Amino acid sequence: MSDHANNSDKPLGFDELPDAPPKRKIKLSWPGKIGIAIVLFWSVIVVIGPTIAPYHEADILDEVLFIVPGSDEMYPDTDFQPPSKIVYLGSDYIGRDLLSRILYGARTTIGISVLATLLAYLIGVTAGIAAAVGSRYLDMGLSRVNDALLSIPSIMFALVLIAALDSPGLAWLIVIAGFIYAASVFRISRSLGQEVMVSDFVEAARVRGEGLWWIITREILPNIAMPLATDFGLRFVWVILFISSLSFLGLGVQPPTSDWGSMVKENLPGLVLGSYACLMPAFAIASLTISVNMIVDDISAAAGGKLATKMIS
Amino acid sequence: MLWRALLGRTGISLVTLWVVSVLIFIGTNLLPGDIAQIILGQMATPENTAVLRAKLGLDKPVVQQYLVWLQNVMMGDLGISKAGLGAGLGTPIVEMLGPRIDNTAMLGLIVAVVAIPISLALGLLAAMHPGTRLDRSITFSTLNIISVPDFLIATVLVLVFAVSLGWLPSIVYLRGDESGWVLMKTIAMPVLTLVIVVSAQIIRMTRATVLNVMSSPYIEMAILKGIPRRRIILRHSLFNAIGPIVNVIALNLAWLVGGVVVVEQIFSYPGLAKLMIEAVQVRDMPLVQACAMIFCAVYVVLIFIADMATILSNPRLRHPK
Numbered sequence: 001m002s003d004h005a006n007n008s009d010k011p012l013g014f015d016e017l018p019d020a021p022p023k024r025k026i027k028l029s030w031p032g033k034i035g036i037a038i039v040l041f042w043s044v045i046v047v048i049g050p051t052i053a054p055y056h057e058a059d060i061l062d063e064v065l066f067i068v069p070g071s072d073e074m075y076p077d078t079d080f081q082p083p084s085k086i087v088y089l090g091s092d093y094i095g096r097d098l099l100s101r102i103l104y105g106a107r108t109t110i111g112i113s114v115l116a117t118l119l120a121y122l123i124g125v126t127a128g129i130a131a132a133v134g135s136r137y138l139d140m141g142l143s144r145v146n147d148a149l150l151s152i153p154s155i156m157f158a159l160v161l162i163a164a165l166d167s168p169g170l171a172w173l174i175v176i177a178g179f180i181y182a183a184s185v186f187r188i189s190r191s192l193g194q195e196v197m198v199s200d201f202v203e204a205a206r207v208r209g210e211g212l213w214w215i216i217t218r219e220i221l222p223n224i225a226m227p228l229a230t231d232f233g234l235r236f237v238w239v240i241l242f243i244s245s246l247s248f249l250g251l252g253v254q255p256p257t258s259d260w261g262s263m264v265k266e267n268l269p270g271l272v273l274g275s276y277a278c279l280m281p282a283f284a285i286a287s288l289t290i291s292v293n294m295i296v297d298d299i300s301a302a303a304g305g306k307l308a309t310k311m312i313s
Numbered sequence: 314m315l316w317r318a319l320l321g322r323t324g325i326s327l328v329t330l331w332v333v334s335v336l337i338f339i340g341t342n343l344l345p346g347d348i349a350q351i352i353l354g355q356m357a358t359p360e361n362t363a364v365l366r367a368k369l370g371l372d373k374p375v376v377q378q379y380l381v382w383l384q385n386v387m388m389g390d391l392g393i394s395k396a397g398l399g400a401g402l403g404t405p406i407v408e409m410l411g412p413r414i415d416n417t418a419m420l421g422l423i424v425a426v427v428a429i430p431i432s433l434a435l436g437l438l439a440a441m442h443p444g445t446r447l448d449r450s451i452t453f454s455t456l457n458i459i460s461v462p463d464f465l466i467a468t469v470l471v472l473v474f475a476v477s478l479g480w481l482p483s484i485v486y487l488r489g490d491e492s493g494w495v496l497m498k499t500i501a502m503p504v505l506t507l508v509i510v511v512s513a514q515i516i517r518m519t520r521a522t523v524l525n526v527m528s529s530p531y532i533e534m535a536i537l538k539g540i541p542r543r544r545i546i547l548r549h550s551l552f553n554a555i556g557p558i559v560n561v562i563a564l565n566l567a568w569l570v571g572g573v574v575v576v577e578q579i580f581s582y583p584g585l586a587k588l589m590i591e592a593v594q595v596r597d598m599p600l601v602q603a604c605a606m607i608f609c610a611v612y613v614v615l616i617f618i619a620d621m622a623t624i625l626s627n628p629r630l631r632h633p634k
Contacts, residue, residue, distance in 0.1 A: 152612070
């Protein structure tokens with residue numbers, strides 16, 4: 001590219017301008033492709049799940065459904081039934097259809113997690129960029145507060161808040177998770193923002209006389225968007241695991257709303273009775289979180305792995 | 314110089330611990346209403362409430378309450394629990410914590426002793442042969458393990474070892490006088506679950522750390538000198554990676570604080586985390602405070618060790634300009 005510039009004695013035409021660096025194409029591995037398919041599948045379920053569910057999530061199925069034709073048994077058991085034509089994935093501990101609950105639960109679990117992650121990003125990125133572009137004192141103040149929040153294990157923080165708020169509802173759950181995970185989002189967006197702030201093109205923009213808002217929206221945000229998008233995936237996985245752990249402990253989503261974490265908890269006693277009802281929602285969570293991680297893994301591999309190391313610390 | 318770094322870190326940890334205590338105190342006082350009323354529940358006559366309020370010091374301003382609480386905690390008095398309230402004014406929390414702390418500490422220690430050597434070995438093995446089938450299968454399976462909820466791993470283990478094979482009990486029933494083989498069998502399931510969860514993290518981070526060291530110029534030099542790969546890893550890179558690896562281990566043991574909550578609950582392990590969950594369920598605020606403080610203190614100490622490992626292993630950090 002440089003000899004083009006040196007050899008020509010007439011002004012450069014468009015076709016002779018140096019080539020832009022080739023657009024980085026993300027090559028997806030097989031696990032990554034499967035991951036995308038599974039994530040798309042669950043996204044569709046979030047939208048249409050309750051519509052295609054054979055029963056309502058809170059419906060306790062009638063005994064009549066389970067009567068085997070030609071049998072004398074008029075009052076068959078409805079709980080922990082194995083998969084059959086009536087209940088495709090079996091029934092749960094009080095005889096509700098497992099498949100319907102998983103389809104309904106997708107909306108609760110994924111919805112809460114997405115909202116909480118978005119909230120964490122809203123708080124974290126705003127504060128992080130404010131710390132990166134703001135004065136030294138603002139940065140110091142925000143960073144100290146953040147350090148304090150990060151020095152409490154997230155589950156402990158949540159337990160204390162849940163105890164204080166007395167079995168909070170879904171909205172509070174989103175706020176608690178969003179608030180707790182905002183701390184780590186703050187840390188990463190601040191360090192990414194600081195990196196961009198000291199770059200030459202920001203200095204050039206400043207010398208040009210661009211305002212702070214222009215620099216934030218035109219220089220910083222586009223440059224940190226890609227790493228943040230990858231981080232969003234990881235953070236989303238952690239929020240899902242966090243919220244399902246809380247539900248599993250019986251402190252998250254409350255019955256009769258179905259949610260994958262609490263479904264594992266309530267069907268756990270069936271395991272020793274030979275029912276796999278508690279495994280289905282657990283595998284649903286795992287399929288989603290593993291898929292997101294596989295996609296993130298591919299993207300950070302395409303970005304030279306540098307991203308991955310950044311995310312560990 | 315070294316001592317100054319040490320003192321500085323200790324100071325930061327103490328300040329952190331103090332801030333944590335403030336946050337926990339604020340957190341537990343967020344609730345609408347009054348601890349005295351919650352404790353008494355349906356027995357809350359005005360006279361009763363007033364007596365308990367005076368006893369707990371709730372009639373004083375919040376800052377003073379905090380100072381009294383902090384002073385008591387420092388003196389080893391963690392307050393009284395709601396449990397056993399019918400008889401008198403509740404059980405002193407210190408009495409309840411003793412055996413629970415022992416159990417959780419035992420669990421944590423055994424997990425650390427088992428998990429650290431295994432995961433270091435596997436992490437090094439993966440780093441020694443990057444890109445091979447062995448490495449790829451190790452990274453792939455550890456990525457899967459860290460992406461799934463802890464309770465899924467626990468559930469699958471129960472299904473295999475307790476339900477199908479019938480080798481191990483699915484619920485931990487500790488009488489306190491078990492020893493040797495019986496004890497091992499009793500706590501095998503929670504230990505196994507935590508070992509799997511923690512190892513996956515340590516393996517990944519060990520591999521990343523060693524590979525990071527492997528890309529430094531002096532390793533390139535060693536490769537060009539023609540030293541066998543094995544020797545480069547064990548003599549050159551491992552020693553430089555020890556600081557970061559100790560850091561990784563300490564960080565992961567700190568994360569164990571979170572994992573222990575779910576695992577103790579699922580196996581009914583009579584530890585501190587289970588006590589805390591029970592306290593949260595019945596809103597026994599003083600007990601929640603006490604447990605949270607202990608967990609956070611352990612967490613802060615482990616983070617402190619992680620920091621110190623980084624400083625001690627790096628001469629440039631040891632002698633800051």
